[in-house]
Structure formats: structure tokens, C-alpha cells
Amino acid sequence: MKPPRSTKRRWLAAAAFTTIAGTAAMAWPWKGAIAPVSRPAANLYSAETIERGRLVAAAGDCAACHTTEGGVTNAGGRGFETPFGTLYSTNITPDEATGIGQWSYAAFERAMRHGISRDGSHLYPAFPYTAFAKTSDADLQALYAYLMAQPPVSTEKKANALTFPFSVRSLMAGWNTLYHDATPFQPDPMQSELYNRGAYLAEGLGHCSACHSPRNAMGAEKSGEAYFAGAFVDGWEAPPLNTLSRAPIPWSETSLYDYLRHGESELHGVASGPMAPVVAGLAELPEYDVRAIAHYVAAQMQAPTANSDTAVADATQRVTSAAVSSTEMEAGERLFEGACAACHADSGVPTFSRASTNLALNTNLHSDHPDNVIQSILGGVHAEHVPGIGSMPGFADSFSNTQVADLTTYLRARFAPDKAPWQQVKQRSADLRQPHHNNSHSSP
Ligand code: HEC
Ligand code: HEC
Ligand code: HEC
Structure with a gap:
């Protein structure tokens, strides 16, 4: 990994501006607003659907980004520092005036898959729609039901303080054309069901690569060999989760499961910093899902299933000599x-x-x-x-x-x-x- 030039999510960079502006001119046909609807009745969705949606929200860490410290869950207002100014998360409670209460499912789905708000304006990829686009229809529908079933909270919308020209949202149309693939998740028939479940969650809702993959000059995640190669986010390093891992004792699938399920692995340590809310979200998910994510990450690392005797002996030796x-x-x-x-x-x-x-x-x-x-x-x-x-x-x-x-x-x-x-x-x-x-x- 090259030394980072920025500790921030670099989702757009000045150098790339002309390309983006050029592409924006010939980009997406979506310009329109989707008509407001009145908030769906509270009893429209079954308890099972709402519960499923709660887990989808936990896997997607919605509350981690849409809640200020000590603030009301999902009422928005958390600031995101970018090299181009400050951007605030929005109110995603079903308040009709200041939240998403007037959003139809179609408007919600368009935001989650294409990064376009109900009024037709483009959203910035600090909102990880680039990953959420992979989510299945059934999960998105459940997520919508869950969000709509929460108590509406009215909040004052915080104005973004982005510098010109980054304040021009329509430029994101060009960015999306270049970098956003809105294709829903496709299971790989060559892989097991466990792997595909892990891939679905890690690449989609879990948006692991939003923090763990480096970004290019325009702030788009790099793929190929750079996938999961480690990156910097909010003043922390999100370590590599591929074969570049610097873990002194190589990770095993068992250790990854412990870390992701319990926030701690005996041969590694605890999850803290920006990884802590991720683990807190995963704690809500069924055991199979967390096993699946561990299995998927282990595959990226080419890690063994269990800790070998050699790994345990190496750990003991390191502890003794330190x-x-x-x-x-x-x-x-x-x-x-x-x-x-x-x-x-x-x-x-x-x-x-x-x-x-x-x-x-x-x-x-x-x-x-x-x-x-x-x-x-x-x-x-x-x-x-x-x-x-x-x-x-x-x-x-x-x-x-x-x-x-x-x-x-x-x-x-x-x-x-x-x-x-x-x-x-x-x-x-x-x-x-x-x-x-x-x-x-x-x-x-
Ligand atoms: C990494 C932080 C992050 C996560 C995780 C996140 N969001 Fe957001 N979200 C944002 C930011 C920042 C914005 C505002 C983007 C903008 O103004 O362009 C936003 C905007 C949105 C919008 C558009 C609202 C509007 O009024 O236009 C919706 C809908 C939304 N998020 C839903 C969700 C849901 C549902 C989840 C969980 C599955 C989620 N978000 C997870 C950061 C996040
Ligand atoms: C908001 C950014 C963020 C997201 C999203 C995120 N991580 Fe992390 N992750 C981090 C940071 C920062 C660390 C280092 C934390 C520490 O040292 O305590 C970390 C640490 C880890 C580690 C330990 C690596 C090591 O060698 O010590 C693993 C494993 C991990 N993350 C897996 C995941 C998986 C799987 C996902 C998706 C489900 C994910 N992360 C999503 C930021 C993130
Ligand atoms: C009151 C007890 C306590 C004191 C004092 C303390 N630590 Fe810690 N430290 C912990 C605990 C608990 C953890 C969590 C990890 C664990 O339990 O293995 C931790 C974790 C760490 C980590 C790993 C963090 C991570 O995310 O990977 C580092 C580095 C560290 N401590 C350094 C220090 C240094 C340097 C000092 C002295 C300036 C210090 N600690 C003082 C209790 C303490």
C-alpha cells in the first residue's frame, strides 16, 4: 500500500473534474423528481418484514452514519469531512417534512441503487449507494418497511458546506457513469452458498470495501488487486483484508469469525475505532451471516479455516519474547x-x-x-x-x-x-x- 495522501474519503478530486463535467453532460436520463406520497400506514407491513428490515439496517450500519453523537437514531446531521468541505447525513426517519416520510418505495430504491434523491438531485457517494446497489429487492423492500415503521422525527436540515464546483450535485451523474455499477448482486455459481452469502453481505450492505479498499484520484474504489488492499478513513487505517494483511499471526476463518461476531480475536485483538460500530451492527445478524462474511474475507486473504499449531506456537513465541x-x-x-x-x-x-x-x-x-x-x-x-x-x-x-x-x-x-x-x-x-x-x- 502506498503512503496515503489523505486520511479522508476522497470521493472526488479536483484533477478529475474536467472529465467528470464532460461525462455529466451526456449522462443519465434521470432528472425527474418522484412524486411525493403520503406516509404508508403503520400496519401495512407484517412484523416479519419489519424485523427482516431491522436486520438489513443493522448490516448496512444506517444508524452509524445517520445519527449524531447522542442524537435521535437516524435523524441525520452527522458531518462528513471531505477535502472539498463538509457534507451532512440526512434524516431517514419517516417525517414527512424533513425525513423520507413522503418517499414511495420507488424513490427509496432509486436512492439506494442509483444515488438519486426523491427530488431528482444526485447524492454523493459518502452515502455508500455504490455498495447498497447490490442489495436484493426483497431486502430493500424490508428495509423500506422497517424505516417507515419507525417514529418520525422532525429535524432542521444542516446545509452542506461544499466548495464550488463540488457543490454542484449534477456532476455526480458523470461520476456514476464512470464508476458506479448498479447491477444487483450476482452469485458466483462456482462458489459455495456460504461464500455467496458472505459476498452478498460484504460487497453490498456491509460496504466493507468502502473503508478497506483504496480509492483512485476521483474517489472511486479501486478493484482487482487493490480490492481490500487497505485504506484510510476518518483518521484511522482500515487494514488490508487481502493477502497484503500485516497481521503478525495470519488470520484464519475462525479468528475472523471471532473478531466479527464478538469484536475480539485471541490471536489479534479487539475492534475499535470506526470498526466498532460495524461489529455492533453485525452482532444483530444471525450466526450464519457472520460466518458467511468471515468465510468470504478468509477467501480474499487466502486464509486457512482454523489456526494451525504453527500459528499458535508463533503467537506464544512472540508474546514470550516481547x-x-x-x-x-x-x-x-x-x-x-x-x-x-x-x-x-x-x-x-x-x-x-x-x-x-x-x-x-x-x-x-x-x-x-x-x-x-x-x-x-x-x-x-x-x-x-x-x-x-x-x-x-x-x-x-x-x-x-x-x-x-x-x-x-x-x-x-x-x-x-x-x-x-x-x-x-x-x-x-x-x-x-x-x-x-x-x-x-x-x-x-
Ligand atoms: C458511510 C455513511 C453512511 C451509511 C453507512 C449510510 N448512509 Fe445514508 N447517507 C449518508 C450521507 C452522507 C448522505 C447524504 C448524501 C448527500 O447529501 O449527497 C446519505 C443519504 C441517504 C439517503 C438520501 C436521503 C435524501 O433526503 O436524499 C437515504 C435514503 C439514505 N442515506 C439511506 C440510508 C440507509 C437506508 C442506510 C443503511 C442501509 C444508509 N443510508 C447508510 C451516509 C451514509
Ligand atoms: C467505517 C469504516 C469501516 C467499515 C465499513 C468496515 N471496516 Fe473493518 N476496520 C476498519 C478500521 C478502521 C479497522 C481497524 C480497527 C482497529 O484496529 O481496531 C478495521 C479492522 C478490521 C479487521 C481487522 C484487521 C486486522 O488485521 O486487524 C477486519 C477483519 C475487518 N475490519 C473486517 C471488516 C469487514 C468484514 C467489514 C464489512 C462487513 C468491515 N471491516 C467494514 C474500518 C471499517
Ligand atoms: C486501564 C487499563 C489500560 C491502560 C492503563 C492502558 N491500556 Fe491499552 N488497552 C487496554 C484494553 C482493555 C485494550 C483493548 C484490547 C484488549 O483488551 O486486548 C487496550 C488496547 C490497546 C491497544 C490496541 C488498540 C487497537 O485498536 O488495536 C494499544 C495500541 C494500546 N492499548 C496501547 C496502550 C498504551 C501505549 C498505553 C499507555 C499509554 C495503554 N494502552 C494503557 C487497557 C489499557
Whole structure:
């Protein structure tokens, strides 16, 4: 993976603008609004359909993006920082004036498959319709029923603050022509039912590649070899989920299942950051569905079904050799002993709040980029989605960037001794402290 130039979802870039504008001129015939309807009666849909729709919404993480911190579920208003300004998610409760209460199913389906709002205007792909387009009709219908059955909430719509010309929505018509494939999911007859179920969920509703695949200069996800090759999102690295994985102990299908189902895998660690709400959504799904996703991801990684004896022995060996510090980084070591070791070193005294997985097994410490380690130190780890896991306090207020850098460099040397030291860690710490996550990596 090349060093990222941006930590943000780069769904449109200036360089590409002319092409897009040119294509927009000859693009989609959809210009029209779809007539408003009155909100469907509450008893129109069966309880089973609504329940099915609830699971579809959980798989699609609708609430994660359509809810502000502490706000009403799906009432919108969460901001998305882009290199071109700020975009806000919308109210998808069935309020007739400010939500989707007047949307017919046809209008809803068009938005989910083609990224076009009821009034005919184009939506930006920060809304992952590029993935949702793969969803089956039956699932979309159930999702519509579920959303329409929720209590309507009236909200003030937040105006986007996008810079010209990115504020011109119709340009997305050109983008869609170039990059959006609205074909619903087609099962691969050469693959098993389990694989196809996993592919359906991962490529569609789960929109895993929206975070885990790098994007091109115009912000479209790359495919082919770059599919699942890792990317940067909201100041975090979404690690590679293909053969480029940097996990020190290679993932197995069993470990992937544990991680996706329970938010924790013994040989890897816990899901935190932007992956935490994904795991919380998956927790609602039936076991078969999560197994299917694990099976699909394992296939992308060419991972074995179970953890081999060699993998377990390798893990033990890594944990043993990281148990004693052998680096000569005094500043980092002092910080670690003072602030971290109580929870992160084997003192022989188990307490509830101690970390359950060893840092020597953590992908983030073995990545090419220090971002996730710095994020964990600054913001802590809040694993509410994983029952039985302690949480870790954030140190943003107690450590300077120099201290964060000393500590991060020390962690790398002690827990990932087979990897080269990270560069410019102090600058990265400063960048990641910015409330809107600095746009550019300082490394070229
Ligand atoms: C990654 C974040 C994200 C996720 C996940 C997400 N959305 Fe959105 N959605 C957005 C953003 C941002 C917008 C506004 C896009 C714009 O203004 O162009 C939006 C817009 C929409 C719209 C258009 C509303 C309008 O008034 O035009 C609908 C409908 C919608 N989302 C439904 C859903 C549903 C249903 C789900 C779950 C299956 C979902 N979204 C998941 C970010 C997200
Ligand atoms: C909103 C962005 C986002 C989405 C959507 C997302 N992920 Fe992640 N994922 C991340 C981030 C960020 C991390 C690193 C989190 C951490 O280290 O705790 C991560 C970590 C992971 C890991 C652990 C990798 C490792 O080597 O440690 C796996 C496995 C994973 N995601 C699978 C998935 C699957 C499967 C989906 C779709 C169902 C998915 N992710 C959707 C952002 C996302
Ligand atoms: C109160 C206990 C506690 C303290 C103090 C603590 N941690 Fe943690 N840390 C945890 C827990 C719990 C986790 C979640 C993972 C787990 O249980 O394995 C965690 C996870 C991590 C992770 C992995 C995060 C991820 O998403 O992969 C890193 C890196 C980390 N801690 C570094 C540190 C550093 C550096 C310090 C000292 C500045 C520190 N921790 C102090 C409890 C603690």
C-alpha cells in the first residue's frame, strides 16, 4: 500500500473534474423528481418484514452514519469531512417534512441503487449507494418497511458546506457513469452458498470495501488487486483484508469469525475505532451471516479455516519474547512502565481492566503506518460493543506529541521487533489531534 495522501474519503478530486463535467453532460436520463406520497400506514407491513428490515439496517450500519453523537437514531446531521468541505447525513426517519416520510418505495430504491434523491438531485457517494446497489429487492423492500415503521422525527436540515464546483450535485451523474455499477448482486455459481452469502453481505450492505479498499484520484474504489488492499478513513487505517494483511499471526476463518461476531480475536485483538460500530451492527445478524462474511474475507486473504499449531506456537513465541523490554529507548520505556504496563504487561496479577490480547499480536503495531496506535493512545479504546472487555483511557490530555512519539516508537520496537521503525511519528500525532483530522500525511 502506498503512503496515503489523505486520511479522508476522497470521493472526488479536483484533477478529475474536467472529465467528470464532460461525462455529466451526456449522462443519465434521470432528472425527474418522484412524486411525493403520503406516509404508508403503520400496519401495512407484517412484523416479519419489519424485523427482516431491522436486520438489513443493522448490516448496512444506517444508524452509524445517520445519527449524531447522542442524537435521535437516524435523524441525520452527522458531518462528513471531505477535502472539498463538509457534507451532512440526512434524516431517514419517516417525517414527512424533513425525513423520507413522503418517499414511495420507488424513490427509496432509486436512492439506494442509483444515488438519486426523491427530488431528482444526485447524492454523493459518502452515502455508500455504490455498495447498497447490490442489495436484493426483497431486502430493500424490508428495509423500506422497517424505516417507515419507525417514529418520525422532525429535524432542521444542516446545509452542506461544499466548495464550488463540488457543490454542484449534477456532476455526480458523470461520476456514476464512470464508476458506479448498479447491477444487483450476482452469485458466483462456482462458489459455495456460504461464500455467496458472505459476498452478498460484504460487497453490498456491509460496504466493507468502502473503508478497506483504496480509492483512485476521483474517489472511486479501486478493484482487482487493490480490492481490500487497505485504506484510510476518518483518521484511522482500515487494514488490508487481502493477502497484503500485516497481521503478525495470519488470520484464519475462525479468528475472523471471532473478531466479527464478538469484536475480539485471541490471536489479534479487539475492534475499535470506526470498526466498532460495524461489529455492533453485525452482532444483530444471525450466526450464519457472520460466518458467511468471515468465510468470504478468509477467501480474499487466502486464509486457512482454523489456526494451525504453527500459528499458535508463533503467537506464544512472540508474546514470550516481547515480555521483557530489550530496547534502549529510555523515554518510551519510562512512559510505558508508568502509564501502560499495569494493563499491558504480564504482571501476573489479572484485573478486570487489563488488556486481554497481547500487543505483540496486534496488526496495528505491525502496520506500515502508526495511525491506529496513535489513535488508540490519544483516544483510548472503548469496547462497549465487546462484553467482558475492559476499556482503556485516552492520553490526549496527558501526553505531548513528543511523548506520544517516544511511546509509539518504543511500542513498535518492543512488540513488532521484526518491523522497521516508523518515521515522522510526532508530526502524525499532531495531525491526528486536529478535530477534523489533518488532510495530508506529512510523508510524501
Ligand atoms: C458511510 C455513511 C453512511 C451509511 C453507512 C449510510 N448512509 Fe445514508 N447517507 C449518508 C450521507 C452522507 C448522505 C447524504 C448524501 C448527500 O447529501 O449527497 C446519505 C443519504 C441517504 C439517503 C438520501 C436521503 C435524501 O433526503 O436524499 C437515504 C435514503 C439514505 N442515506 C439511506 C440510508 C440507509 C437506508 C442506510 C443503511 C442501509 C444508509 N443510508 C447508510 C451516509 C451514509
Ligand atoms: C467505517 C469504516 C469501516 C467499515 C465499513 C468496515 N471496516 Fe473493518 N476496520 C476498519 C478500521 C478502521 C479497522 C481497524 C480497527 C482497529 O484496529 O481496531 C478495521 C479492522 C478490521 C479487521 C481487522 C484487521 C486486522 O488485521 O486487524 C477486519 C477483519 C475487518 N475490519 C473486517 C471488516 C469487514 C468484514 C467489514 C464489512 C462487513 C468491515 N471491516 C467494514 C474500518 C471499517
Ligand atoms: C486501564 C487499563 C489500560 C491502560 C492503563 C492502558 N491500556 Fe491499552 N488497552 C487496554 C484494553 C482493555 C485494550 C483493548 C484490547 C484488549 O483488551 O486486548 C487496550 C488496547 C490497546 C491497544 C490496541 C488498540 C487497537 O485498536 O488495536 C494499544 C495500541 C494500546 N492499548 C496501547 C496502550 C498504551 C501505549 C498505553 C499507555 C499509554 C495503554 N494502552 C494503557 C487497557 C489499557
